[in-house]
Amino acid sequence: MKILVTGGAGYIGSHTVLSLLNNGYEVVVYDNLCNSSEVSLQRVQQLAGNTVEFVQGDIQDKSALTALFKQYPIDAVIHFAALKAVGESTQLPLAYYQNNVHGTLCLLEAMQVANVHQFIFSSSATVYGEENAVPYVETMTLGTPSSPYGASKVMVERVMADVALANAQFKGVSLRYFNPIGAHPSGQIGEDPKGIPNNLLPYVAQVAVGKRDKLNIFGGDYPTADGSCERDYLHVMDLADGHVAALDWLIKNEQFTGVEAFNLGTGTPVSVFAIVNAFEQATGKTIAYDVAPRRAGDLPAFWADANKAKIQLNWHASRTLQQMMEDTWNWQSNNPNGFDS
Numbered sequence: 001m002k003i004l005v006t007g008g009a010g011y012i013g014s015h016t017v018l019s020l021l022n023n024g025y026e027v028v029v030y031d032n033l034c035n036s037s038e039v040s041l042q043r044v045q046q047l048a049g050n051t052v053e054f055v056q057g058d059i060q061d062k063s064a065l066t067a068l069f070k071q072y073p074i075d076a077v078i079h080f081a082a083l084k085a086v087g088e089s090t091q092l093p094l095a096y097y098q099n100n101v102h103g104t105l106c107l108l109e110a111m112q113v114a115n116v117h118q119f120i121f122s123s124s125a126t127v128y129g130e131e132n133a134v135p136y137v138e139t140m141t142l143g144t145p146s147s148p149y150g151a152s153k154v155m156v157e158r159v160m161a162d163v164a165l166a167n168a169q170f171k172g173v174s175l176r177y178f179n180p181i182g183a184h185p186s187g188q189i190g191e192d193p194k195g196i197p198n199n200l201l202p203y204v205a206q207v208a209v210g211k212r213d214k215l216n217i218f219g220g221d222y223p224t225a226d227g228s229c230e231r232d233y234l235h236v237m238d239l240a241d242g243h244v245a246a247l248d249w250l251i252k253n254e255q256f257t258g259v260e261a262f263n264l265g266t267g268t269p270v271s272v273f274a275i276v277n278a279f280e281q282a283t284g285k286t287i288a289y290d291v292a293p294r295r296a297g298d299l300p301a302f303w304a305d306a307n308k309a310k311i312q313l314n315w316h317a318s319r320t321l322q323q324m325m326e327d328t329w330n331w332q333s334n335n336p337n338g339f340d341s
């Protein structure tokens with residue numbers, strides 16, 4: 001089986017490509033490298049002892065996509081390619097809608113022309129918006145995310161639902177990720193943010209390695225047990241395995257058509273203070289921090305109801321918080337400047 005992975009050179013994509021190769025799938029990666037390095041794929045190939053076809057290109061380039069589907073007999077598509085910085089999306093909404101929504105339309109059109117109907121989409125817990133109570137469960141109505149980034153994910157989920165209504169062959173899966181962290185235990189691939197990290201763990205890891213002075217903990221006065229925000233952090237290798245489980249499920253369920261959404265999370269909320277503690281315990285490093293004002297748009301706490309994926313996909317996030325911290329540090333300390341190290 002040949003799988004097209006858009007955005008496969010990125011953080012979650014590269015770990016998923018490795019899991020796919022290790023599970024016997026052939027992989028073609030399509031990525032414009034706007035937020036990644038081809039070195040990630042070289043390392044994935046070394047780790048897997050197997051090769052990946054790489055095509056550099058943009059998902060908004062329809063002729064390149066058409067040529068891609070002509071060149072490779074693709075069985076299914078896993079679609080990671082997107083811009084993902086929540087704050088930046090409020091400054092550059094048009095770029096986010098162009099890339100994430102228009103880009104996905106181009107991809108779905110090219111798939112339709114090529115008669116490829118199996119599609120796995122990188123969605124996000126952000127689609128539940130502010131309206132829904134926690135824990136989030138897949139039966140909830142989609143909410144209204146506060147950022148254009150989040151809105152782009154809701155829009156694509158809507159597009160998928162409509163495509164499924166019009167095309168009786170369409171088999172779509174929307175994977176709603178919670179907070180992926182960590183890295184492959186080899187320390188060879190991991191998250192390599194450009195500039196100042198937006199996300200918690202890359203920031204903590206850069207403080208530990210001496211690239212940043214101290215962490216700002218955004219808000220210590222939330223209505224949570226210790227006053228900091230709570231999230232559902234899962235190991236990126238569990239998330240990668242979740243994609244393989246979803247793909248296996250799609251392929252096995254020959255009768256299935258339509259769209260199915262799955263939360264990929266642990267089901268357990270963890271606070272920012274608890275993350276700092278866990279990182280210090282696992283690595284022996286001390287993380288200097290200040291408690292800073294709240295960050296606009298942050299919700300106090302959200303986590304997954306993770307039962308559906310467990311029952312239907314036979315998948316659950318099994319790696320511990322300690323493993324997430326150790327693997328983050330192994331990657332960061334071996335690659336202080338990411339793939340440029």
Ligand code: NAD
Nearest residue numbers: 007010011012031032033034035036058059081082122124
């Ligand atoms: P990433 O930036 O590391 O990976 C995205 C990849 O897509 C990059 O390699 C980038 O170069 C590529 N890309 C972007 N626009 C493209 C385009 N127009 N054409 C071709 N390639 C393009 O991000 P990630 O953390 O690996 O996220 C992957 C997916 O998961 C994204 O869709 C993101 O929105 C979603 N997601 C991420 C998180 C998270 O916390 N990391 C949470 C929920 C959902």
Ligand code: UFG
Nearest residue numbers: 124125126177178179198199200203216217218229295298
């Ligand atoms: N945080 C800090 N300091 C930092 C960075 C983050 O205190 O320097 C806090 C945030 O305020 C938040 C928590 O750490 O309480 C987690 O923040 P992240 O930015 O790591 O993650 P978010 O929960 O804000 O968002 C992430 C992804 C989104 C996705 C969402 C749900 O970035 O793309 O999870 O999946 F939509």
